[in-house]
Amino acid sequence: xxxxNKLWKQRFQLYVKDTRRYxxxxxxxxxxxxxxxxxxxxxxxxxxWLKTLPEDFPAALIIALIIGIILTQSPIQTFLKEAxxxxxxPVETELKxxxxxxxxxxxxxxxxxxxxxxxxxxxxxxxxRGTTVRDLLILAVILLIAKxxxxxxxxxxxxxxxxxxxxxxxxxxxxxxxxxxxxxxxxVIWIYPLVIGILLLLLFxxxxxxxxxxxxxxxxxxxxxxxxxxxxxxxxxxxxDVPKFKEQVKRRGWLNWMTSMLRFEPRSTFSxxxxxxxxxxxxxxxxxxxxxxxGGVLLYFxxxxxxxxxxxxxxxxxxxxxxxxxxxxxxxxxxxDLYPISAEVRRSNFLQLLFYLLLVKSSLLSIIIFLTGDIxxxxxxxxxxxxxxxxxxxxxxxxxxxxxxxxxxxS
Numbered sequence: 001x002x003x004x005n006k007l008w009k010q011r012f013q014l015y016v017k018d019t020r021r022y023x024x025x026x027x028x029x030x031x032x033x034x035x036x037x038x039x040x041x042x043x044x045x046x047x048x049w050l051k052t053l054p055e056d057f058p059a060a061l062i063i064a065l066i067i068g069i070i071l072t073q074s075p076i077q078t079f080l081k082e083a084x085x086x087x088x089x090p091v092e093t094e095l096k097x098x099x100x101x102x103x104x105x106x107x108x109x110x111x112x113x114x115x116x117x118x119x120x121x122x123x124x125x126x127x128x129r130g131t132t133v134r135d136l137l138i139l140a141v142i143l144l145i146a147k148x149x150x151x152x153x154x155x156x157x158x159x160x161x162x163x164x165x166x167x168x169x170x171x172x173x174x175x176x177x178x179x180x181x182x183x184x185x186x187x188v189i190w191i192y193p194l195v196i197g198i199l200l201l202l203l204f205x206x207x208x209x210x211x212x213x214x215x216x217x218x219x220x221x222x223x224x225x226x227x228x229x230x231x232x233x234x235x236x237x238x239x240x241d242v243p244k245f246k247e248q249v250k251r252r253g254w255l256n257w258m259t260s261m262l263r264f265e266p267r268s269t270f271s272x273x274x275x276x277x278x279x280x281x282x283x284x285x286x287x288x289x290x291x292x293x294x295g296g297v298l299l300y301f302x303x304x305x306x307x308x309x310x311x312x313x314x315x316x317x318x319x320x321x322x323x324x325x326x327x328x329x330x331x332x333x334x335x336x337d338l339y340p341i342s343a344e345v346r347r348s349n350f351l352q353l354l355f356y357l358l359l360v361k362s363s364l365l366s367i368i369i370f371l372t373g374d375i376x377x378x379x380x381x382x383x384x385x386x387x388x389x390x391x392x393x394x395x396x397x398x399x400x401x402x403x404x405x406x407x408x409x410x411s
Contacts, residue, residue, distance in 0.1 A: 045302055074106075074110065081222070146197070159215075308381065362384075
């Protein structure tokens with residue numbers, strides 16, 4: 001006999017203990033300051049941007065797309081481990097309360113996310129409809145109910161033996177959710193959102209009935225839980241070493257031209273290593289590309305004026321900060337120390353790569369500013385980006401890396 005509630009509580013406590021340790025390192029004072037600056041600046045320009053919107057701006061469609069995606073994405077945290085496939089599978093029938101608590105916890109957690117986006121999109125909703133806070137609260141309650149239906153549907157889908165059921169379910173629910181939210185925000189006749197809501201409910205009933213007599217797909221749940229934790233460890237690994245993190249490396253042969261530009265000489269050994277690591281490891285290339293896309297979208301669409309320079313510098317800084325762990329990426333691999341290359345050369349190779357990457361990013365963001373028609377501002381951004389990249393790399397980062405190397409020698 002197994003106590004499902006006690007088991008879930010133990011797993012949850014271990015999860016909180018594990019994540020809290022890394023969250024303290026992620027949300028340090030340095031990062032909190034940048035985050036506060038970004039949120040404050042974003043809120044200010046968001047408010048000014050709302051004043052410039054034309055009457056025909058598709059606010060309802062944008063709100064529907066954002067909220068629809070949040071409603072559709074309904075992962076369930078089960079805290080399952082690989083060994084559970086052996087030890088918990090025989091007592092599956094006794095774990096009903098365990099999974100119920102997992103579903104409830106996941107729902108409460110996702111409700112916070114949903115309410116955050118509802119509050120953030122509230123000013124845009126008021127601008128579109130000219131409604132009151134009471135209307136927004138009613139909309140929030142309806143969306144919370146829709147979230148519950150989505151997360152329960154997501155749970156019963158995993159009982160299906162068809163691997164394509166999950167993708168089909170997500171696609172169908174995404175369409176339903178977007179249309180459902182669009183009708184609510186647009187304020188159409190109540191019968192239309194009611195019909196979509198009934199269809200969502202019927203979809204849940206269908207998968208609920210189809211799950212009867214079937215067992216839980218343990219392999220699928222364990223794999224999804226592992227992917228979720230790896231996503232968290234991937235972020236934490238940018239701030240500190242995470243022993244549990246499993247790197248995802250892809251060949252990406254189409255980026256080989258980057259290393260072919262290096263000179264074939266001993267001094268370029270670690271330039272080659274760092275550049276290969278950057279191009280083939282999803283963490284570094286992925287965050288670099290995502291920040292480029294987000295920064296480019298903000299610079300292109302938001303009327304920020306000369307404040308675009310601050311946005312450009314913010315994203316260049318974030319990119320440089322996220323690439324710092326690349327320097328110590330291979331520190332645990334003892335065979336790297338076999339290269340007869342001094343620490344000064346290794347550090348110089350990394351700093352050169354970091355400077356070039358930041359310079360490329362600032363140049364691309366400056367080109368985006370140029371495409372908006374601000375020619376003078378674009379040339380000013382190129383110069384500002386160059387100076388900032390140089391000072392950040394060879395003043396701040398170099399000093400930081402020298403201290404790390406000295407501390408490693410003393411230890």
